[in-house]
Amino acid sequence: MHHGDHDDGQDPKEQINYKAAFGLLSRLVLERKGPFAVAALYMTAATLLSLLIPVITKYIIDTALPAMNARGLLAAVGGYLGVTLLYLYFNYLQVAQLARAGQDTIVHLKRRLLRHMLSQDLEFYSATPVGRLTARVQSDTSTLYALFTNTVITILNDVLMFCVAFGVMFHFNRRLSMVLLPVFPVLVLMGWGYARITSPMFVKVRKLAAEVPGFLTEQLNGIGVLQAFSREADASAKMEDLNKRKFSAEIRVELYGVLFFTSIVALQPIATAGIFGYGGTQVLAGKMTVGVVVMFLLYLGYLFEPIFRLSDHLSVIQRSFSAGHRIAKILAMKPRLTDPEKPHYLTSVREAIEFRNVWMRYKEDSAWVLKDVSFRLPRGQSLAILGETGGGKTTVTSLLFRFYDFQKGHIEIDGTDLRKVSLGSLRQAIGLVQQDIYLFPGTVMDNLKLMDASIPDSRVHDAIRTMGLDGFFKKHPLDKKVQEKGANLSIGEKQVISLARAMVLDQEVLVLDEATSNMDPHTERAITGAIKSLIKHKTVIVIAHRLSTVRSADRIMMISGGEVKELGTHDELLARDGLYAKYYRLQFGEAA
C-alpha cells in the first residue's frame, strides 16, 4: 500500500484486517516469549490449584462427613486453605509478571512505530495530520496494553480451565456432562456473530478516537488565527460534534457488548437447571451421590467463568485488533525514497552540485513544477535563486535533499547520481535553513546545537564570533528558554538563531530559504551579516529576498513558472536588461 491509500479513509464498512493485525500482535508476543511464557506458567499453576477445590468439597460431603471422619475433615479444610493461599500467591506472581511484559511490549511498539513514522517521506506527513499520528502512537498502542497484560494469557488459561473442568466432570459422570453439550455450539455461533457485526464499528471508534486529538492539535496550533478571527466558538462546536459522534459510536459498541454478554449469562441458569433436574432425578433414583451434584454445580461455575471472561474479552480483542489493524497499516507503509542497494556515502562536496535538465511534478497527474532546470554550483561558491511566489524555488532545494524525487533529468554531486547517495549522508552533508523556522523547546543553546549534546560549547561561541552575532546573543543569552515552536521569540529572532545554527552544525554546503518579512534595522543587520558570513564560508544555495543577499551571491538564477529564465552574475544579468533587471528595479528600486 502507498500514501495514495489514505490512512483514514472514510469507508464505513472497513472491516478489521484480522490477518494483518494478528500477524503484528503475535509477533509482538513472540518477541517476548520468555516473559510471557513465565507468566503463563504462573497462571497455569494458579488455575490447576483452583480446580482442586471442588474435588476437596466432594471429598468432604461424600467421604469425610458420612464417615464421621473428623481428622479427614480437618485435613481437607487445611488442604483447602493451603490450596487457596498458594493459588493467590501464583496469581500475584502472574499479574506482576504480565504488567512488566505488557509495558515492555507497548514501549517497544511505540518506539518502533515512531521510528517508522520518522523514516517516512514528507509526502506521508502532508497526507496525514500530525494529531492523528500522535493518537496512533499514544492511544492505539495503549489500547493494546489490556490485551498484553490481561487478555492474551487469560485466554490461554481460560481454554485450559474450561478443558480441565470439563475433563474432570466427564471423568466423574459422563451422562451428566452430556447435559451441557448443546450449550457450546450456541456459544460459538453467538461469538462469531458478535465479532462480525461489531468489526466495522470498532474500526470507526478507533478512527474517531484518533480524529478527536487530531482536530484538537490542529485547532490549538492555529489558536492565534482562531482568536484573531473570533472563531473559538466554531472550533468548539466542531469539537462537540466530533465528541458526540465518538460518544454514539462508543455507546453502540458498548450496547452490542452488553447484549452479547447478557445472552451468554442467560445460558448459565439454563445449564444449572439441567444439572439440578437431571442430577436430582439421579440422586432420587439412588444412582448418584449429592456430592457429585454439588461438585458439578461448582464446576459449572468454572466452566462458565472462562466463557464470561472470554465474552468480556471479545470486546478487548475487537478493540485491540482494530488498533492493531491501524498500526499494521502504518507499519506497512514504505517510504518511496529509500537508500539504494549500494549507497554512496557522501562526506563532503569536493567539486560541484549539478542539475541537468531536471523535470519535476508532485503528482503524476499534475502539472510540471520544474521544467528543464539546469545549473552548476562549484564548491565554495554561492547561487541566489530569485523568482515569483510559487515559481518553484523551494522545490529546487527540496530535490537536492531528496525530500521528493524528480521524474526526468540528472542531479549529480561530484559526478555521482544523487539517487545513488545514501540519504543520511546527503542530509548530513548539506545543511538547511528553512523558510518556516521551527525551534524546539529547550534553551537557545540546545537549539543552536539542534539537540546534539556532543557539540562542544566552544564551537557555538566560535560560530557566534565568526558571524559577528555577539551583540544579539547578549540580548538573548544562550541559557534562555525557548518555548515550543519558539513562541516566545519574534520571527526575526528565530531567523537569527536558525542562521547561527547553520554555522554551528558546521555543514559545508548550505541551503537557505530566506524569509521575506522585514525586520527592524537591528535584527535586519544581524541577519544580513549572518547570511553574508555564511555565504563567505560555505557553498550556499540561497532563495533570496534581500538585496544584500542577492548582491553577495556569486551567481543569480531567475526562476519563473518552473523554468530557469536567466542565470549569471549580477552585472551580466543587469546588462541583459531582462527579467532580473526588471525584478531588481521593482523589488529593490529605492534601495538600489
Ligand SMILES: Nc1ncnc2c1ncn2[C@@H]1O[C@H](COP(=O)(O)OP(=O)(O)OP(=O)(O)O)[C@@H](O)[C@H]1O
Ligand atoms: N508538497 C507539495 N505538493 C504539491 N504541490 C506543491 C507542494 N509544494 C509546492 N507545491 C506547488 O509547487 C509549486 C512551486 O512551489 P514552491 O514551494 O517551490 O514555490 P516557491 O518558489 O518556493 O514559492 P515561495 O516564494 O512562495 O516560497 C507551487 O505551485 C506549489 O503550489
Ligand SMILES: [Mg+2]
Ligand atoms: Mg518557497
